[in-house]
Amino acid sequence: MTTLIRNNPSHSVDIVDMDVFAAPPVAPLDMPQQVLETPRAERPFMTNLIRLLVPRQWA
Amino acid sequence: MRRLPPLDSRTVFYRIATLAFAAFAATTATVLMVDATIQDGVDVWDVLRAFLILITTAWLAWGAAQACLGLAARKRPVPSPDLQLPAPSTVVLVPICNEDPVSTFARIAAMDRSLHAANMPADIAILSDTRDPANAAIEEQVYLRLIRETNGRGRIFYRRRTDNRGRKAGNIEDFIRKSGGAYELAVILDADSLMEGETIRRMVARMQADTDIGLLQTLPKIVNGNSFFGRAMQFAASFHSPIFSRGLARMQGATGPFWGHNAIIRVKAFAESCCLPELAGPPPFGGHILSHDYVEAALLARNGWKVLVDETIEGSYEEGPENILSYARRDRRWCQGNLQHSRLLLAPGLAPWSRFVFVQGIFAYIVSLIWACFLVASVLATIMAPLPDYFPEPYQLFPVFPDDRTKEITALFIGIVGLLIVPKFLILSAVVRSGKIAGFGGTLRAGLSVATEILLSSFLAPLMLMYQSRAVLQVLSGKDGGWPANQRGEGKLTLWQGVGAGMWITGSGAIALTTVYYVAPDLILWLMPVCVPMLLAPFLIAITSRPLTHFLFVTPSESTSAPVVAAYHDIHNRWQDEDAHGAAAGEGKANHAPA
Numbered sequence: 001m002t003t004l005i006r007n008n009p010s011h012s013v014d015i016v017d018m019d020v021f022a023a024p025p026v027a028p029l030d031m032p033q034q035v036l037e038t039p040r041a042e043r044p045f046m047t048n049l050i051r052l053l054v055p056r057q058w059a
Numbered sequence: 060m061r062r063l064p065p066l067d068s069r070t071v072f073y074r075i076a077t078l079a080f081a082a083f084a085a086t087t088a089t090v091l092m093v094d095a096t097i098q099d100g101v102d103v104w105d106v107l108r109a110f111l112i113l114i115t116t117a118w119l120a121w122g123a124a125q126a127c128l129g130l131a132a133r134k135r136p137v138p139s140p141d142l143q144l145p146a147p148s149t150v151v152l153v154p155i156c157n158e159d160p161v162s163t164f165a166r167i168a169a170m171d172r173s174l175h176a177a178n179m180p181a182d183i184a185i186l187s188d189t190r191d192p193a194n195a196a197i198e199e200q201v202y203l204r205l206i207r208e209t210n211g212r213g214r215i216f217y218r219r220r221t222d223n224r225g226r227k228a229g230n231i232e233d234f235i236r237k238s239g240g241a242y243e244l245a246v247i248l249d250a251d252s253l254m255e256g257e258t259i260r261r262m263v264a265r266m267q268a269d270t271d272i273g274l275l276q277t278l279p280k281i282v283n284g285n286s287f288f289g290r291a292m293q294f295a296a297s298f299h300s301p302i303f304s305r306g307l308a309r310m311q312g313a314t315g316p317f318w319g320h321n322a323i324i325r326v327k328a329f330a331e332s333c334c335l336p337e338l339a340g341p342p343p344f345g346g347h348i349l350s351h352d353y354v355e356a357a358l359l360a361r362n363g364w365k366v367l368v369d370e371t372i373e374g375s376y377e378e379g380p381e382n383i384l385s386y387a388r389r390d391r392r393w394c395q396g397n398l399q400h401s402r403l404l405l406a407p408g409l410a411p412w413s414r415f416v417f418v419q420g421i422f423a424y425i426v427s428l429i430w431a432c433f434l435v436a437s438v439l440a441t442i443m444a445p446l447p448d449y450f451p452e453p454y455q456l457f458p459v460f461p462d463d464r465t466k467e468i469t470a471l472f473i474g475i476v477g478l479l480i481v482p483k484f485l486i487l488s489a490v491v492r493s494g495k496i497a498g499f500g501g502t503l504r505a506g507l508s509v510a511t512e513i514l515l516s517s518f519l520a521p522l523m524l525m526y527q528s529r530a531v532l533q534v535l536s537g538k539d540g541g542w543p544a545n546q547r548g549e550g551k552l553t554l555w556q557g558v559g560a561g562m563w564i565t566g567s568g569a570i571a572l573t574t575v576y577y578v579a580p581d582l583i584l585w586l587m588p589v590c591v592p593m594l595l596a597p598f599l600i601a602i603t604s605r606p607l608t609h610f611l612f613v614t615p616s617e618s619t620s621a622p623v624v625a626a627y628h629d630i631h632n633r634w635q636d637e638d639a640h641g642a643a644a645g646e647g648k649a650n651h652a653p654a
Contacts, residue, residue, distance in 0.1 A: 024238040
């Protein structure tokens, strides 16, 4: 938890708990990870062929 | 499963027409080049040059066609529905990382004021990825000031990640995972973005009316440009970009772009489509996806959500780089991100246009290297050319002189320059006819600004070519550029700094010119437009970073100060004054301590 300790004009100290009012509301939402590269065995023939023709780190 | 609506015939026509024009221009250029170069027989350099000119001209013609496509005004008005109450729950996301807190939070205060004025209820979440604890402590202090001024408690949020996984995309993903369920829509901004409350209201209403839209991108206008370079970019973004964007919008259909900020997303669509994996292997081609926005747009379209760009939405602003070095630094990151997309070209299920957009992004950078190769090949071809044979037949009485092909080369040169310049003058003519020229200072000043911008781009093009070629070579050789912090604000550079950053370009230009002078003096004149700016690189870098008179490059947001921009300046100046004069002393010093 983060707090800010501030001196106010009356020289007393405010302890402001940032996490109490600064944190966004808690309302979880699922984010399934997207598939951008298919495993080698499932790739179409042409995809594998193209990957063979270009350097490995580029494809 | 959702599916995008089928392409309408108009979009198909625009795509075919643009491709046909690019193919026609590229073929014409190649024919002229071949005609001029095969006089002394065909060798490998002629074939290489023909191939390179085919690619580069196709790229230029593609851009020119896009501008021409955007010249015609929209016949069908853009939908502009009213916001229905209750308004969808909306949050404005401001991801920041090592930014100037006073400027960033002053922008948020200005937008909050504008949202109130527009009667648009929305939360604001500042998503900090700042690593420096001292800077983070200042962020917290300025946040408290923001809360006090705006009475934003419970409405304006601030949180800082200690783990910067996934950088900006990971920052937004983290928010959606933890808080996304509370919101239907989210406006994604950058630290230097500004948006009018009325603009956000209009975008929310549009998303509310068409529930198939997953993302709506605005065309942000650049503001607060001060240097020669910054103001030229600001002018181009206001003057030329809307026409280019309209052309782009016509071609893309529902598979539009996402430029990473100044856009609104449907949170549910984004959550179900846009969690990006880390690519296998080390950077620059593996690791986190750097240019995440293009990929997110493609993934939204893959899941059947419409991704649209609307250049008619006003009131959307950002700041731009103030000098060439800041621009080149940002470009280095974009270059690496776009080349990384080569791994995603065959990603399963993407719309063909999304794949094409990846190819375009890759081309935007490798085309510089292709131009450089073309210049080198032209010089080598001249050196390697066989000596003319005036008596090809035995016992020939009269010599045969090779045909003069200067006309063909001149035509090619004029054609290429035309592809670069003509669209800009066509846009000038369109803006004059539309009656919007007054916002740019009237016809004379706008004409002068266009001419100056063309001149400046011509001088800077060889420098950009060198920076981009270097960036491409660095990425291809496996060098990771990382994600350096953006440098905003004043970027005035000394001549000495220009020398430090541009001497390698000057050296390259000097070597090229000296070599050509000795081995192919006929080419000197042709190479002057490239080599002279290279020789002047340090001077150009320094001089274009200097402040420029506001007579040139006037934009509408400047001539009729945009309310949210004016509010930002007011708040920013006041906060700076308060800090300077110790007016904030009453609030005391803030000590950062763990609880």
